């Protein structure tokens with residue numbers, strides 16, 4: 001009798017695991033495709049104040065580091081801020097990043113000229129910008145909201161970010177990207193304009 005009970009118990013657990021893994025597989029199938037994410041992305045500036053999980057931040061950072069870079073140099077680093085006090089210090093010092101007060105986290109994409117191809121500031125900034133866009137797209141894909149707020153090229157804003165986060169002088173804090181759970185429903189803007197396209201030559 002005892003053996004039968006154990007057998008039924010093990011069987012129940014196995015069935016549960018199978019159903020759960022099936023559900024997870026279904027979730028994967030439902031993940032939006034790349035073009036849907038690209039066309040859905042918008043700047044989100046209103047957040048609920050809920051934290052963003054470490055797991056979600058890790059996924060977003062991985063997306064950032066999947067970006068292309070000149071000669072594969074990856075001249076970047078990412079400062080992740082979740083501490084409310086630090087988020088508020090950044091908010092107070094930056095004129096156009098007031099949405100940080102309700103963001104769950106912020107990622108600061110830092111460009112490192114020393115690591116860039118030909119040690120050029122331009123490549124460090126271009127490459128890190130690609131990572132920044134990947135971060136925005138990953139947040140969108142995960143149902144989170146995000147917005148690029150400028151640090152570079154404003155010296156006063158870069159100084160605020162450097163001072164708040166102890167970033168060395170030779171590292172460029174490109175931006176501050178507040179990330180959070182959207183408080184409302186923002187719509188993407190339609191920016192498609194055929195006048196911006198030149199087929200074959202200008």
Ligand SMILES: Cc1cc2nc3c(=O)[nH]c(=O)nc-3n(C[C@H](O)[C@H](O)[C@H](O)COP(=O)(O)O)c2cc1C
Pocket residue numbers: 041042043044045096097147148149150188189
């Ligand atoms: C380089 C750069 C700097 C930006 N700086 C700010 C900023 O300081 N504050 C802000 O609220 N949005 C900022 N934005 C977001 C833009 O305002 C936004 O991308 C633009 O209005 C288009 O809207 P969308 O992102 O919803 O498509 C910045 C975007 C870029 C690319």
